[in-house]
Amino acid sequence: MDVLPIINLLAVAVLIALTAFFVMAEFAIVKIRSTQLEPHIEVGKKSAIAAKRIITHLDEYLSACQLGITITALGIGRLAEPTFEKMLYPVISYFNVSTGMVTTIAIAISFLIATFLHVVIGELAPKTIAIQKAEQVTLFIARPLVWFYRLLYPFIWLLNGTARLIILAMGFKPISSHEETHTEEELRLILADSYKSGEINQSEMMYVNNIFEFDERVAREIMIPRTEMVYFFKKDSLESNMDVILEGQYTRYPVADEDKDNIIGLVNLKEVLTGYHQNKHVTIDQFIRPILHVSEATPIKQVLLKMQKDRIHMAIVNDEYGGTAGLITVEDILEEIVGDIRDEFDEDEIPDxxxxxxxxxxxxxxxxxxxxxxxxxxxxxxxxxxxxxxxxxxxxxxxxxxxxxxxxxxxxxxxxxxxxxxxxxxxxxx
Structure with missing residues (x-):
């Protein structure tokens, strides 16, 4: 019995498996993100460390994958077609056709079988697996791919160096890693796709979208307008300002010296009521705290940072002439991210x-x-x-x-x- 065809078939099977390995490696290392490897690296997983090295030297290891695919494809072409042809020749010879036709048909069928096995088992199926399971595949192929790269380093260096020269001559830059950046619009599209596929819920999508818009908002866009401001007059007695408290039911109130264009500070209602309880004749002056003043064009992210730094929860928005255009509270800023925040006093508030x-x-x-x-x-x-x-x-x-x-x-x-x-x-x- 001739065992050579069996040996050749086993060799073809091994070469197809190696093709699948290199194809999976190529697609997985392109798709994987370094952040997916960090948890494995923290626990000392060696395959994750090797994978990190691969994606930080992506150009070299992609060349290794391409070299591996080319070598295995040449091996399959060298062994598969002659082997299948030799096995098919006796079968086709039973039909009443000429010798030349038998050879032609055997070669054609052998070519189709070899191509089918190479494309489907060696490339298409591994590609799909690598895309869907990029993290697991990368960890699986990392260490063997590193060893293959080291083994054939001279050839890879020569091929990769030649390719770099051609790329530079054409005006392109070589790939160093695949950690690409995304524009805001691209991230919004990614979020929309993630929401449609169920990876994130509507609230998560809303929060992230609000963060993008938050960065572009200015004080004028979110302020409570001057006409709706509720405030204390410094010259009024505490009893007179009690009517303002009953009307507004807020925690903090701006204080005006003469009119709305001269806001000198703010008072905290807790301090005011505590002082009033201790002394009915107390004046409002001693409870006035500093208040921030910002321009209409100040980005609200800067307003928030200033509030956090100075621990002041309210800011007056001034127009270009120095007059009061409105006010902003911490709640107004946070609502730009999380949506409306309603408390027990907002039951009658009408939505926008x-x-x-x-x-x-x-x-x-x-x-x-x-x-x-x-x-x-x-x-x-x-x-x-x-x-x-x-x-x-x-x-x-x-x-x-x-x-x-x-x-x-x-x-x-x-x-x-x-x-x-x-x-x-x-x-x-x-």
């Missing part, structure tokens, strides 16, 4: 967006244009104003309740006004 039906919304006049655009899928843009109320005022200077403004087939109706301030806007989608 009320959905009447699928095509009708009633929104606060303070709602940002960016939020309106996101809700409606349109592009309201005005460099002079930030809110839907401000946009309607600049669009129609004679704005009053009932006025309708049409834009991109949407109808914007002033639902409620307080003096010259637009409080509510009804939006009807087409």
């Amino acid at each position: 967006v009320q959905e009447v039906n699928d095509k009708t919304f009633i929104v606060s006049g303070k709602l940002h244009l960016e939020d309106v655009n996101q809700i409606l899928g349109i592009e309201l843009v005005d460099d002079e104003v930030d809110t839907i109320g401000g946009w309607m005022f600049t669009t129609n200077l004679d704005a009053q309740e009932g006025v309708i403004i049409e834009y991109e087939n949407h109808r914007f109706i002033i639902e409620e006004m307080d003096g010259y301030q637009i409080k509510k806007v009804k939006i009807i989608k087409p």
Whole structure:
């Protein structure tokens, strides 16, 4: 019995397995992230240490994988086709065809079988496994791949060096590692895909998206406007300011010397009530604490850092003329990340967006244009104003309740006004 075909078949099986190894290695080391290896490195796993070395020298080890795939492919071509042809020749000879046709058919079938085995078992299946299980595959192939790289280092160095020269001549840069950076838009798309696939929930997606927007917000966009500020007058008695406390029910209040444009500090209600309980004739002056002053264009991330550093929970927003434009609290800043924070005194607070039906919304006049655009899928843009109320005022200077403004087939109706301030806007989608 001729054992040579059996030996050749076993050799082909080994070569296909080695092809699968190098293909898995190639795709896994490209897909794996270094952060996935850190927990394994911390516990001293040797394969993780080897994997870390591989992904930090990606160019060299990709060359090793390509060399391995090329060597095994040549070996498969050298052994598989002649072996399959020799095994198929007696079978095809039974048919009434010429010798030349038998040889041609045997070669063709042998080529198809070898190609099928090489592509499906040696490449496609390993590629899918490596992509889906990049971490496990990388840890599995790391140490053998390092040894293969060391064994054939002279050849890899020569091939890789030649490739580098060609790449540089074409104006490209060699790959040093695959730790790529992503733009904000790319990260948002990754988050959206992760949300659709169920990897993260809606709250997690909202928080991360809010973080991106948080970095772009300025004080003017989130402040409580001057017209809605509740504050104490320094000259008023504590009894007079009690009415303000009952109306506002806040923890801290800004203190004005003469008017809203001269805010000199803030008071903490806990200190005020404690002092009042001890001495009914106490004045408000001794409870005044410093308050921050920031410009309208100050990024809110800087405002938050300043509040944390100085341990002050409130800031006055000043306009370009030095007047008071509004105020910001720590709660206002945190709401930009986590959403509305409601306490026991916010039961009657109306949300900024009320959905009447699928095509009708009633929104606060303070709602940002960016939020309106996101809700409606349109592009309201005005460099002079930030809110839907401000946009309607600049669009129609004679704005009053009932006025309708049409834009991109949407109808914007002033639902409620307080003096010259637009409080509510009804939006009807087409």
